[in-house]
Amino acid sequence: MQELKNHLKKLSKFESALSLLHWDMETYMPPNAVEKRAQIIGEISGYVFEQFISEKTQELIEKAQPNDVESQAILRLVKKEYERMKKIPKELFVELQIETSKAQQAWQNAKKEKDFNLFKPNLKKVVELEKKVIEVLGYEENKYDTLLDQYEPGLKTKQLNEIIPPLRSFLVEFLENLSQGKQPNTEILEGEYDETLQKRFSEELLKALNYDFNSGRLDVSAHPFTISISHNDVRITTRFDRFDIKNSIFSTIHECGHALYELGIPEEYRELPIGDGASMGIHESQSRFWENIVGRSFEFWKFMYPKFVKYFPRFEKIDIKDFWRAINKVERSLIRTEADEVTYNLHIMIRFEIEEALINDRINVDELPLIWNEKMKEYLGISPKNDSEGVLQDVHWAHGSFGYFPSYMLGNLYAAQIFKQMKKDIPDFYQKVENGEFKPILNWLREKIHSKGKVYQPMELIKMVTGETLNPQYFIDYVSEKYKEVYML
Structure with missing residues (x-):
């Protein structure tokens, strides 16, 4: 179980770096940096994605033996996320990270100009990618359930x-x-x-x-x-x-x-x-x-x-x-x-x-x-x-x-x-x-x-x-x- 925890903690440090990049993007980043920042976020996100869905993660999940409530919860959550992420092609995952980074800046500009048309092409792309994610993840009754579950587990x-x-x-x-x-x-x-x-x-x-x-x-x-x-x-x-x-x-x-x-x-x-x-x-x-x-x-x-x-x-x-x-x-x-x-x-x-x-x-x-x-x-x-x-x-x-x-x-x-x-x-x-x-x-x-x-x-x-x-x-x-x-x- 400790090996799995160590592996997850290492990947989490990259997530912290991504959080800092996102914070800067919405607070102090100069407007002309959008394109390059989106690529940087996409590159780091792609690396974390690859490491998370690797055979190493699967082996550590299979080896893990939880002995308390917290460890049981860790294993339950990581198994669910692993099975989910494993279904998503890396190219699709990275593309979504890049396109949402661009869309955030397009939204800011469109809101400032009060013009939805300035944001519409970006939003179309994001919606298209979200629908692709739903298709690879699958759903039972309603496509929207797949998205709800990311924020409110179990809700339909x-x-x-x-x-x-x-x-x-x-x-x-x-x-x-x-x-x-x-x-x-x-x-x-x-x-x-x-x-x-x-x-x-x-x-x-x-x-x-x-x-x-x-x-x-x-x-x-x-x-x-x-x-x-x-x-x-x-x-x-x-x-x-x-x-x-x-x-x-x-x-x-x-x-x-x-x-x-x-x-x-x-x-x-x-x-x-x-x-x-x-x-x-x-x-x-x-x-x-x-x-x-x-x-x-x-x-x-x-x-x-x-x-x-x-x-x-x-x-x-x-x-x-x-x-x-x-x-x-x-x-x-x-x-x-x-x-x-x-x-x-x-x-x-x-x-x-x-x-x-x-x-x-x-x-x-x-x-x-x-x-x-x-x-x-x-x-x-x-x-x-x-x-x-x-x-x-x-x-x-x-x-x-x-x-x-x-x-x-x-x-x-x-x-x-x-x-x-x-x-x-x-x-x-x-x-x-x-x-x-x-x-x-x-x-x-x-x-x-x-x-x-x-x-x-x-x-x-x-x-x-x-x-x-x-x-x-x-x-x-x-x-x-x-x-x-x-x-x-």
Whole structure:
């Protein structure tokens, strides 16, 4: 077993180098370096791919004799990944790495120019390659299941189609009910916010939430992300909008949640298949927990508001309750990352339906802008004015991350269920938040979730933590209670 671990740890070091190259590509790399960087990433990725699917890996898998839960999980995960990767021709794997690297830069340019046509050729290529991967990997009922499994092991399209309709019905009706309540005054948030001050406040937020700047850093990117380079190197990016302070605040807290999870995974799990989050849905539960359940709570702002006012003194005259209601305003908005807790899952449902249809050849890339706009009108009653507000707003398709979006919705559902259990174990949860005592909350998450790495399947883990499998009712109860208070219903 130790030989297999050593082999995997060696390959993991190359993955760390690739992570660093990707981080640089989205933060500081000069634009003219795209072509060469894509080739470098392709070359290193190809080498790791070859080494992983080699006879040596197969021999070590066959020889391995796990003697504990962690070793059993390592063997289970590496066997699954080996069997998956072995089916993919190296040329196809490398081509996908190169094309997604190019597509990311094309997406950035297209988004800036608000023109989907500048990204369309790259996206067509990525979609074509993703479909080839699905064909060689195989599928049972739905092609999309093959992609879902990469992010949420064991999840099927069929299960999502069971979860979504009742949740969608509740959200649409609840959205209508809130329109009858007392509307928050968001005019108090209008105005210009200095980007330097936004960054300093973002750093203040991260320090308060126990993000370790000796093990990470904060930078700016077109689309906020968290990336784990190695055990004590987990980096965050955010973005600043001069006219929308909520953007940087909640992007920063969201990414902090991801980073805290990564930093809480045991060091001995690192460089091994278990040295990761249980799934992207569980990962998103951590970011959404800190962003929404903590970061959008009234108690959180009772603690942070004096610090916020220090950077933006014009809020001295604004009542904290009015501020809290304003940052929790529910509205039919265009941008997913800026959406409130009530409408957010509707944004995810739109993306899931489009992706699933695209992968199953019921729609094509040329139709995406039109279909996107139609679904926005159907679900949220609004239409984007340009492609940047619509089909170009997310980087995921440029990455080739088809199947990822449902993780965000699952993250919201998991987070509410985890929170229900946490309140039983920490009855004075909101008092601790109001006092700025976030360490006991983080320690609870570390014990129950972070310390488990990827040893357990996501549904196993959620049952271990909460005593039951995924139950969307906890999310429905959470948003109902909170937003009736926000809207004074």
